[in-house]
Amino acid sequence: MSVVTNTNVPGAVASRHMRRRIMGFCLLAGLALAFLFSVGFGAVTISPGQILALLAKPLGLDLPWSYGQREETILYAIRLPRACLGMMTGAALAVAGAALQGLFRNPLADPALIGVSTGAALAASVVIVFSAGWAATMIAPLLPYLLPIAAFGGGLLTTLIVYMIANRDGQTDVATMLLAGVALNAIAAAGIGLLVFISDDQQLRDLNFWLLGSLGGVTWARLLPAAPFICIAIIALPLMARHLNAMLLGEREALHLGFHVERTKRVIIIMAALAVGASVALTGVIGFIGLMVPHLVRLVMGPDHRALMPASVILGATLLLVADLAARTIALPAELPIGILTSCVGGPFFLWLLMARREKGGW
Amino acid sequence: MLRATNVSVSYGAAPVLSDVSLSIAPGEVVAVLGPNGAGKSTLLAVLSGALAPTHGQISLEDKALSDWTPRDLALRRAVLQQESILSFSFRVLEVVMLGRSPHQAMGGVSADDSAVSYRCLKAMDVEHLSDRIYTTLSGGEKQRVQMARVLAQLETSRDSEAAGYLLLDEPTNSLDLSHQHSILETACRSAREGAGVLAILHDVNLAAMYADRIVVLRKGEIIAMGSPDDVLTEETIQFAFNLKVSILQHPTRGRPHVMVI
Numbered sequence: 001m002s003v004v005t006n007t008n009v010p011g012a013v014a015s016r017h018m019r020r021r022i023m024g025f026c027l028l029a030g031l032a033l034a035f036l037f038s039v040g041f042g043a044v045t046i047s048p049g050q051i052l053a054l055l056a057k058p059l060g061l062d063l064p065w066s067y068g069q070r071e072e073t074i075l076y077a078i079r080l081p082r083a084c085l086g087m088m089t090g091a092a093l094a095v096a097g098a099a100l101q102g103l104f105r106n107p108l109a110d111p112a113l114i115g116v117s118t119g120a121a122l123a124a125s126v127v128i129v130f131s132a133g134w135a136a137t138m139i140a141p142l143l144p145y146l147l148p149i150a151a152f153g154g155g156l157l158t159t160l161i162v163y164m165i166a167n168r169d170g171q172t173d174v175a176t177m178l179l180a181g182v183a184l185n186a187i188a189a190a191g192i193g194l195l196v197f198i199s200d201d202q203q204l205r206d207l208n209f210w211l212l213g214s215l216g217g218v219t220w221a222r223l224l225p226a227a228p229f230i231c232i233a234i235i236a237l238p239l240m241a242r243h244l245n246a247m248l249l250g251e252r253e254a255l256h257l258g259f260h261v262e263r264t265k266r267v268i269i270i271m272a273a274l275a276v277g278a279s280v281a282l283t284g285v286i287g288f289i290g291l292m293v294p295h296l297v298r299l300v301m302g303p304d305h306r307a308l309m310p311a312s313v314i315l316g317a318t319l320l321l322v323a324d325l326a327a328r329t330i331a332l333p334a335e336l337p338i339g340i341l342t343s344c345v346g347g348p349f350f351l352w353l354l355m356a357r358r359e360k361g362g363w
Numbered sequence: 364m365l366r367a368t369n370v371s372v373s374y375g376a377a378p379v380l381s382d383v384s385l386s387i388a389p390g391e392v393v394a395v396l397g398p399n400g401a402g403k404s405t406l407l408a409v410l411s412g413a414l415a416p417t418h419g420q421i422s423l424e425d426k427a428l429s430d431w432t433p434r435d436l437a438l439r440r441a442v443l444q445q446e447s448i449l450s451f452s453f454r455v456l457e458v459v460m461l462g463r464s465p466h467q468a469m470g471g472v473s474a475d476d477s478a479v480s481y482r483c484l485k486a487m488d489v490e491h492l493s494d495r496i497y498t499t500l501s502g503g504e505k506q507r508v509q510m511a512r513v514l515a516q517l518e519t520s521r522d523s524e525a526a527g528y529l530l531l532d533e534p535t536n537s538l539d540l541s542h543q544h545s546i547l548e549t550a551c552r553s554a555r556e557g558a559g560v561l562a563i564l565h566d567v568n569l570a571a572m573y574a575d576r577i578v579v580l581r582k583g584e585i586i587a588m589g590s591p592d593d594v595l596t597e598e599t600i601q602f603a604f605n606l607k608v609s610i611l612q613h614p615t616r617g618r619p620h621v622m623v624i
Contacts, residue, residue, distance in 0.1 A: 258437025
């Protein structure tokens with residue numbers, strides 16, 4: 001036991017700050033490594049040197065690694081859009097998860113678990129199934145934007161519903177939140193089932209492939225319309241870190257501490273729906289990233305959102321790159337849907353969280 | 364001066380507060396007594412600005428509470444709620460530092476903030492817990508940490524002349540005997556340093572010992588207000604709590620002492 005003789009900040013909190021800085025560095029290094037692996041690995045291997053040289057080329061730099069036309073095409077047409085999609089989706093899901101958990105004051109609030117992703121998926125399914133009929137009409141050029149916007153709308157609606165059901169007088173009832181999620185998931189699943197039922201063969205194939213969650217077949221043309229949505233959310237949500245910290249004390253306490261509580265809730269719900277909706281529009285439902293990533297970060301860095309949010313962005317991007325790498329290499333030459341993979345890992349993780357919670361009584 | 368003028372609150376048709384007028388001046392400790400459901404917490408909620416009154420006005424330094432920005436208000440009044448629901452594993456010092464939020468511009472934590480927070484932990488006799496995980500504390504320890512957070516929020520720079528206001532909802536909850544007294548002594552010290560303090564209390568004798576003025580609420584109305592000697596009478600207590608008591612004199616403090624008979 002140490003005796004503190006002055007009023008300086010003592011041990012653990014200061015060392016937590018130091019640890020955060022080191023962890024931030026490790027996370028960035030991990031992301032870079034995952035990126036090189038993800039972009040380099042596949043039917044044609046591209047070495048890290050070649051990747052750097054290829055990436056430097058548009059900048060006008062000439063690096064001393066040689067590559068062929070084949071590597072260039074594969075990198076820019078296939079691997080790079082896929083890696084960008086993976087990083088954006090992982091970051092968006094993780095940071096949206098962290099934000100929703102702060103809003104609900106509960107670390108079990110995963111976008112897929114409480115129905116937000118499924119709601120977004122239902123809205124997106126409607127677009128996928130019916131958009132074939134619209135292709136010949138005037139709105140055809142808007143179709144790439146319609147999918148992320150519809151998914152955003154679906155996600156927003158479900159978030160609002162869960163929030164209104166689970167929140168009473170500034171307190172969240174966890175059981176209600178999870179049960180509302182179960183119900184919303186069931187309703188949205190029924191809607192999607194109905195859409196599957198009325199789809200023709202081609203629509204069915206599109207729908208199925210997309211519903212299981214996959215990063216495959218992405219092109220810049222599909223990626224770019226949704227990218228601004230995701231980027232706005234990834235930048236805006238970490239700016240709410242101090243608000244979220246105060247919200248953990250309770251909504252009234254946050255108000256007493258001088259925060260605009262209603263405005264804070266609105267921003268978080270809209271931004272989280274934006275992040276989840278846009279990523280669902282691109283990849284289908286990928287569960288548990290929003291649950292696992294913030295929890296892992298909290299274990300190491302503590303619950304302070306000023307560290308949690310940016311770290312979740314980086315770790316989410318890294319984990320999804322790794323998961324995608326695993327999904328496309330485990331069952332070569334076939335490709336496993338990544339949503340199945342994350343659920344295989346995330347489901348048991350969730351159960352473990354529930355049991356650990358019973359023993360510890362805190363997060 | 365924090366002032367409520369003819370304040371009424373009703374949830375639906377049921378009135379919770381009716382026509383309550385009350386003021387808290389810098390430097391005084393006001394205790395609010397009353398049976399369960401008398402409207403004490405509602406009174407505190409309207410005074411803090413968390414709840415808008417159905418009728419009447421709340422003003423701080425002669426300016427309506429609704430005209431203050433949340434942040435400016437947070438620099439002038441701090442609130443200790445009855446129970447805390449924090450369930451994430453913050454360190455104790457981090458919890459107290461949350462009280463410094465209104466003093467921080469976007470994200471910046473100054474060394475001063477942590478020094479202030481540490482001083483407030485010390486004032487509440489919990490500085491030895493500063494590195495502990497908040498969720499592992501006992502109920503009484505949590506209560507003292509929350510009080511430290513509230514004190515840290517109100518601590519301003521030395522040159523500031525503006526008075527702060529402390530609103531405490533049952534601050535002695537789940538505290539042991541000695542800490543019940545020390546938390547109220549801390550509140551009194553804040554008052555001597557210029558803060559206005561309002562505390563909802565259940566223990567009539569604690570109110571008698573520490574309050575400059577006592578307000579008794581019953582069914583949403585103020586039935587008595589004044590010095591402990593004026594307010595704590597057999598008739599008032601009988602009327603408010605429906606309990607027979609006799610009033611003695613505290614042996615050393617010169618304050619009334621209520622004895623249930």
